[in-house]
Amino acid sequence: MLNIVVLGTGNLAKxxxxxFSKTDKAQVVQVxxxxxxxxxxxxxxxxxxxxxxxxxxxxxxxxxxxDDAIAEVSQALSHKKGVVAHTSxxxxxxxxxxxxxxxxxPLQTFTKGKTLDFSTIPICIEGNDNVTLGILEELAKSIxxxxxxxNSDQRKKLHxxxxxxxxxxxxxxxxxxxxxxxxxLSFDLLKPLIMETAEKVQYLSPKEAQTGPxxxxxxxxxxxxxxxxxxxxxxxxxxxxxxxxxxxxEKEL
Amino acid sequence: MLNIVVLGTGNLAKxxxxxFSKTDKAQVVQVxxxxxxxxxxxxxxxxxxxxxxxxxxxxxxxxxxxDDAIAEVSQALSHKKGVVAHTSxxxxxxxxxxxxxxxxxPLQTFTKGKTLDFSTIPICIEGNDNVTLGILEELAKSIxxxxxxxNSDQRKKLHxxxxxxxxxxxxxxxxxxxxxxxxxLSFDLLKPLIMETAEKVQYLSPKEAQTGPxxxxxxxxxxxxxxxxxxxxxxxxxxxxxxxxxxxxEKEL
Numbered sequence: 001m002l003n004i005v006v007l008g009t010g011n012l013a014k015x016x017x018x019x020f021s022k023t024d025k026a027q028v029v030q031v032x033x034x035x036x037x038x039x040x041x042x043x044x045x046x047x048x049x050x051x052x053x054x055x056x057x058x059x060x061x062x063x064x065x066x067d068d069a070i071a072e073v074s075q076a077l078s079h080k081k082g083v084v085a086h087t088s089x090x091x092x093x094x095x096x097x098x099x100x101x102x103x104x105x106p107l108q109t110f111t112k113g114k115t116l117d118f119s120t121i122p123i124c125i126e127g128n129d130n131v132t133l134g135i136l137e138e139l140a141k142s143i144x145x146x147x148x149x150x151n152s153d154q155r156k157k158l159h160x161x162x163x164x165x166x167x168x169x170x171x172x173x174x175x176x177x178x179x180x181x182x183x184x185l186s187f188d189l190l191k192p193l194i195m196e197t198a199e200k201v202q203y204l205s206p207k208e209a210q211t212g213p214x215x216x217x218x219x220x221x222x223x224x225x226x227x228x229x230x231x232x233x234x235x236x237x238x239x240x241x242x243x244x245x246x247x248x249x250e251k252e253l
Numbered sequence: 254m255l256n257i258v259v260l261g262t263g264n265l266a267k268x269x270x271x272x273f274s275k276t277d278k279a280q281v282v283q284v285x286x287x288x289x290x291x292x293x294x295x296x297x298x299x300x301x302x303x304x305x306x307x308x309x310x311x312x313x314x315x316x317x318x319x320d321d322a323i324a325e326v327s328q329a330l331s332h333k334k335g336v337v338a339h340t341s342x343x344x345x346x347x348x349x350x351x352x353x354x355x356x357x358x359p360l361q362t363f364t365k366g367k368t369l370d371f372s373t374i375p376i377c378i379e380g381n382d383n384v385t386l387g388i389l390e391e392l393a394k395s396i397x398x399x400x401x402x403x404n405s406d407q408r409k410k411l412h413x414x415x416x417x418x419x420x421x422x423x424x425x426x427x428x429x430x431x432x433x434x435x436x437x438l439s440f441d442l443l444k445p446l447i448m449e450t451a452e453k454v455q456y457l458s459p460k461e462a463q464t465g466p467x468x469x470x471x472x473x474x475x476x477x478x479x480x481x482x483x484x485x486x487x488x489x490x491x492x493x494x495x496x497x498x499x500x501x502x503e504k505e506l
Contacts, residue, residue: 090474107442109449122442157436160478165429165443166450167465168494169422174459176418183410189360189375190418191455196362197419198451202444206427211362212420221343225413233497241421244486
């Protein structure tokens, strides 16, 4: 069984803690963080500390703090023999100050209070040597069936791709909601469509799944839509996405 | 039981036919269309015809053809006493040439060959009088628990909102896929995130669900991301969405 110390008390730290509590192949032996209030969340089930000089020995130290605090927190672990791994999509492996450096990046959006099934969440691992990688692989497989070994450059790109399909997609949902509200329509009307749009690309490529006026090169419908929009950013976005979609399919039309 | 004639043999016509075959409150008595090959799909289960002058009498005629053919097809029904309703998001009620004019618009994206649970699909109805509305409501409720009465102006806006949350969202999925492919990463990595992003707004508003660098006003991360992008349209899209998201939350930061 792998012993783990979690450093950090945020949303991801909590989700990881819950995931590890469900496997007998790994256990969290301590949670260390600055925020005494947040530590209380963990205190009933595990040893907690806000003293970064009294971190227990463990096989893996998971540094789940804000990106700009990773280097500093890892300093407190520089003398440890276990693997020190951060959980960020954007920070390079070499930000870690320890002999065994690693990354343990679960690619998902984590909502406070909503338990997720970790078995389907891709965990992207990286390590500065094979022993480190082997330990992180064992740890990742203890909670997920989707374990990928990727390097720091790939991880940066993946994080960028995630911004498009998660952050920007959510922004589009917000535009949809605003247009509905503007016409006294419930956002509920769009929810099944939002789910089905996401489900479709689970088995079709987005290129195959594309529909709509821009896909068909239907200039009339696009002009009609543009007339209905008042918000400048929405107009710009409509044009940009439509032109981009038309460009992808123009050879077929 | 309501008798229905379906006019049209496309994707939506097939999905509607399947949905009505599961209820005992409505039945399709005939499918009429020009395309003999497509009519074969229906021919084992129902009377079919490619002759628009021999349409059977029914309570409701569902005109499920391309937007620009609706007015013409409805001409063939102008003498009928039943409700003539089209199934389009964009065409006004008054495109229908019949005494009882209606709209029966299921708001969903329909994939060829994939059966959907109609009970959760919003059906937006409109009619030129209360009798027409009552018949369409009965018909909609026979297959869906989500029936909304909305007017033509609202429906246009709803269709526009659907373009944002469906067509443009799918385009963003494609950008994510392209970024992955460019770095030898499987698009599978993004699939759970795509699902969870859609699931989140089923119970949180998009404004509450928003995360990411733009949401946090994290200029460093955004600059790093822009450096990774080469495609001009992707760069423009990244800037546009980020500025728009920052704008929404700037008062909070």
